[in-house]
Amino acid sequence: MSYIAKPKVHHPSLKKNAIGLTRRDYEGAITTLCAGCGHDSITAAIIHAFWELDIQPHKVAKLSGIGCSSKTPAYFLRQAHGFNSVHGRMPSVAAGAAAANRELIMIGVSGDGDSLSIGLGQLCHAIRRNVNLLYVLENNGVYGLTKGQFSASADIGSSSKKGEINQMQAIDSVLLALSLGATFVARSFSGDKEQLVPLIQAGLKHNGFAFIDVISPCVTFNDHEGSTKSYAYTREHMIEMVDSGFVIPREEILAASDPGVTQTVRMHDGSMIKLHKVEADYDPTDRQKAYQYVSEIRAAGEVPTGLLYISTESVDMAEQNDAIAEPLYNQAFERLCPGADELEKLQKRFR
Amino acid sequence: MSGQLNDFAFKIATPNGTGSASANSLIMQTIFRMGIPVTGKNLFPSNIQGLPTWYEIRVSKSGYTGRTPIFDLMLAMNPATYKQDFQEVRPGGWLIYDSSWPLDERLRREDVTYIGVPLAELCAGAFKGVRERILMKNIAYAGALAALLEMDTEIIRELTREKFSKKPALLDSNDKAIELGYRYVKDNYECPLPIRLERMDATKDSILIDGNTAAGLGCVYAGATVGAWYPITPSTSLMEGFTAFCKKYRKDPETGKNRFMILQAEDELAAIGMVIGASWAGARAFTPTSGPGISLMNEFLGLAYYAEVPAVLFDVQRTGPSTGMPTRTQQGDLMMCAYASHGDTKHICLYPSDPKEAFEFAPKAFDLAELYQTPVFVLTDLDIGMNDWMVPKLTWDESYKPNRGKVITAEELEAGKEFFRYMDVDGDGIPYRTLPGTHPRGAYFTRGSGHNAKGAYTEDGAEYQEVLDRIKRKIDGARGAVPAPVIKRNGSKVGLVTIGGCHAACVEAVDLLAAEGTTVDYMRVRGFPFGDDVRAFLDEHEVNYIVEQNRDGQLRSLLILDLEIAPSKLKSIRYYEGFPMSARYVVDGVNAKDLVNA
Numbered sequence: 048m049s050y051i052a053k054p055k056v057h058h059p060s061l062k063k064n065a066i067g068l069t070r071r072d073y074e075g076a077i078t079t080l081c082a083g084c085g086h087d088s089i090t091a092a093i094i095h096a097f098w099e100l101d102i103q104p105h106k107v108a109k110l111s112g113i114g115c116s117s118k119t120p121a122y123f124l125r126q127a128h129g130f131n132s133v134h135g136r137m138p139s140v141a142a143g144a145a146a147a148n149r150e151l152i153m154i155g156v157s158g159d160g161d162s163l164s165i166g167l168g169q170l171c172h173a174i175r176r177n178v179n180l181l182y183v184l185e186n187n188g189v190y191g192l193t194k195g196q197f198s199a200s201a202d203i204g205s206s207s208k209k210g211e212i213n214q215m216q217a218i219d220s221v222l223l224a225l226s227l228g229a230t231f232v233a234r235s236f237s238g239d240k241e242q243l244v245p246l247i248q249a250g251l252k253h254n255g256f257a258f259i260d261v262i263s264p265c266v267t268f269n270d271h272e273g274s275t276k277s278y279a280y281t282r283e284h285m286i287e288m289v290d291s292g293f294v295i296p297r298e299e300i301l302a303a304s305d306p307g308v309t310q311t312v313r314m315h316d317g318s319m320i321k322l323h324k325v326e327a328d329y330d331p332t333d334r335q336k337a338y339q340y341v342s343e344i345r346a347a348g349e350v351p352t353g354l355l356y357i358s359t360e361s362v363d364m365a366e367q368n369d370a371i372a373e374p375l376y377n378q379a380f381e382r383l384c385p386g387a388d389e390l391e392k393l394q395k396r397f398r
Numbered sequence: 399m400s401g402q403l404n405d406f407a408f409k410i411a412t413p414n415g416t417g418s419a420s421a422n423s424l425i426m427q428t429i430f431r432m433g434i435p436v437t438g439k440n441l442f443p444s445n446i447q448g449l450p451t452w453y454e455i456r457v458s459k460s461g462y463t464g465r466t467p468i469f470d471l472m473l474a475m476n477p478a479t480y481k482q483d484f485q486e487v488r489p490g491g492w493l494i495y496d497s498s499w500p501l502d503e504r505l506r507r508e509d510v511t512y513i514g515v516p517l518a519e520l521c522a523g524a525f526k527g528v529r530e531r532i533l534m535k536n537i538a539y540a541g542a543l544a545a546l547l548e549m550d551t552e553i554i555r556e557l558t559r560e561k562f563s564k565k566p567a568l569l570d571s572n573d574k575a576i577e578l579g580y581r582y583v584k585d586n587y588e589c590p591l592p593i594r595l596e597r598m599d600a601t602k603d604s605i606l607i608d609g610n611t612a613a614g615l616g617c618v619y620a621g622a623t624v625g626a627w628y629p630i631t632p633s634t635s636l637m638e639g640f641t642a643f644c645k646k647y648r649k650d651p652e653t654g655k656n657r658f659m660i661l662q663a664e665d666e667l668a669a670i671g672m673v674i675g676a677s678w679a680g681a682r683a684f685t686p687t688s689g690p691g692i693s694l695m696n697e698f699l700g701l702a703y704y705a706e707v708p709a710v711l712f713d714v715q716r717t718g719p720s721t722g723m724p725t726r727t728q729q730g731d732l733m734m735c736a737y738a739s740h741g742d743t744k745h746i747c748l749y750p751s752d753p754k755e756a757f758e759f760a761p762k763a764f765d766l767a768e769l770y771q772t773p774v775f776v777l778t779d780l781d782i783g784m785n786d787w788m789v790p791k792l793t794w795d796e797s798y799k800p801n802r803g804k805v806i807t808a809e810e811l812e813a814g815k816e817f818f819r820y821m822d823v824d825g826d827g828i829p830y831r832t833l834p835g836t837h838p839r840g841a842y843f844t845r846g847s848g849h850n851a852k853g854a855y856t857e858d859g860a861e862y863q864e865v866l867d868r869i870k871r872k873i874d875g876a877r878g879a880v881p882a883p884v885i886k887r888n889g890s891k892v893g894l895v896t897i898g899g900c901h902a903a904c905v906e907a908v909d910l911l912a913a914e915g916t917t918v919d920y921m922r923v924r925g926f927p928f929g930d931d932v933r934a935f936l937d938e939h940e941v942n943y944i945v946e947q948n949r950d951g952q953l954r955s956l957l958i959l960d961l962e963i964a965p966s967k968l969k970s971i972r973y974y975e976g977f978p979m980s981a982r983y984v985v986d987g988v989n990a991k992d993l994v995n996a
Binding site for chain 1: 620621656659677678791834837843844
């Protein structure tokens, strides 16, 4: 996780959000990823999304595993606690942090190696557990830091930079998440900030595990002809299923222009996500249909994007565990320890 | 063998899954409530139904709680193990068997007394249904024992009333079954046997409790709010205990909501990840596991050590390596826990010897983990964790306040207090930390990659080494903070040194040796890294016998590694068949060597 400190110089004319912070206040260190890396575009979208939502940076916990993608939490929200954990195991650390303090706004950044190979199990169970976490999978189909091996998301038949053909089936993270009962599933493209920012915002507001797979081309090892995760391939093949617009609660909700194809979903804090469906009969609140659509489009060699599924009845980990509303980490000790008299009383059962 | 009043041992052999546990605990509790010191050891298979299981009960008026390998009486209820069970009774002992079926004459021994009780037949006549007959056969043998050993029938009745107060039908069946066994033996044999019970007053300040229950309770008292775990024998009942006590004590009285969260993880890797995440975010979090779980957690443990995140682990040890014998006891994880994970690491370990210490070391472990910002292991074993021990009543010091360690608050940060995550501000090697979500100036990046004193990423050798050396100083500083060893000096040049649950056998061995004319001094270590008093004890004795339950003498190795004690001063007595150690084994071990002051 190398980085270079960024000078904190603010231009007085920079636009401020409702809590008086500029976008620079949501930045982190200067990236050390390759120039043109898709991950840096995602970082920019994350910065923009947080700034626009007026979130206090220090209320955020940003977590990651190991790999190129997992370096990126150093590049945004310098005033937030970060945790660069071990390879593929960020979801469990995030679950623990969420258990200790349910008021933390949590974002986890991972990659396709981190999420779909070494950390596949943890991803699956974090989805099942519905940890209240925005999980961004920066998907480039390749191991970057170890120089170009196929990852588990590399499509069958796609080729590496060295010309090898991938013989194994790809794990499609979106279909995986849908089948595991994920309550928020989206896919986007690092080069499409207009689509990505509202998805990140909706994911942050989602009560539970919000999964966004972002195709993020690796300019060094996977941006050639024969790759299905390159800029050119993705731009050519991405199909926007649902165009989402995020409406912050303070703004007046505008009437949908076309009632036939626009659907508004209310988030748990009162904000709204407006979904403009490109396919008129696509219903992003119907898991079975979403799965079917995504599978069909994928089979045709296209990349479906947008907010593909959202559950309006998401019950997050803390709720599943019937936890008190306040965070557990700073409970007064008197409320946790039953005391000497109770111990004396209890021990009658051990006689 | 007369004169065995309140001083004998017997063994109950049954097939697993037949419901013998309730009969065995009825027997244990009755003896305990008669005021007589008693210990039970459950030797059970890794199986739910059918394989042989044994329950050993030792009655000791002197209060010895170690296992004894000599059985005065065998209650043989499992024909599958008759051959072995019949051999285990001492010459002159008694053998109770189910005489509903004729006994294979080849199994007869001339030197024991056979007591046939037609338990199956008696129960077939008295109860309907196969299940009830099987269950009540066990209760009936408790009745037979009551007559033979002169157990207090009033206490038996009191116990069954307490247990079945809400189930009158079961109470009737139990009473009937006890009477069946009791009456048959009374009518057909001379009662009581020379081994018998008589009321004492030696247990009124004690309880019968297993270590897992006690440790789970200790975690509640310590203020733990997050527990993460993956089920594994023999640690499972620790989390079950914690869960039950949390439901009792941690429900918010107004909302009914939980002031705790228990996460059953997908594996031990996730369990320790959750503990690290929760501790990082400021909660007291722990995971109970056993050796195979610690093996899986190694990578994360290195992260917690190096990134300095508190974590509390209970390792209820079982036999290894690999799956080993999951339902047998051992102290085989001493080395692994002390140095878990790749790279240079060293971890604080606590070694309780019984359930009482398992309870007391829980708050201690959380205090140390938060004070030193590092993983802390509490190592018990299957014997401590799952068997019922007679221990002095648990007590709680109301003045206890959790030591949350060096955490800089939002107020302090707001007031301008400087914060660099890995800086040695106080000269004790312990840095300050902040909690996420509290203050913008508290933000730092937690990472397992190279970092400098300010918490920034580094690949600079000197900066890296500065942090690593400070962590070493920090952990060395814990020598004086871990529980001090228990030492008993008798003026000998020979030291007997042990750890954990071997205590029970060793204190008895010290007495047995003294009775044979051999005086030894005694030390039980209770924490790692070892303190000065451990070194002093080893130094002052010409020879030290290190008693432990593993093949390779791991405690001995730890003493040599950590304190640079000359190996020639440390002799080794090791027992690792998987059962709790007996005092006799220790005595034989000492006698087998050349004693300096024999």
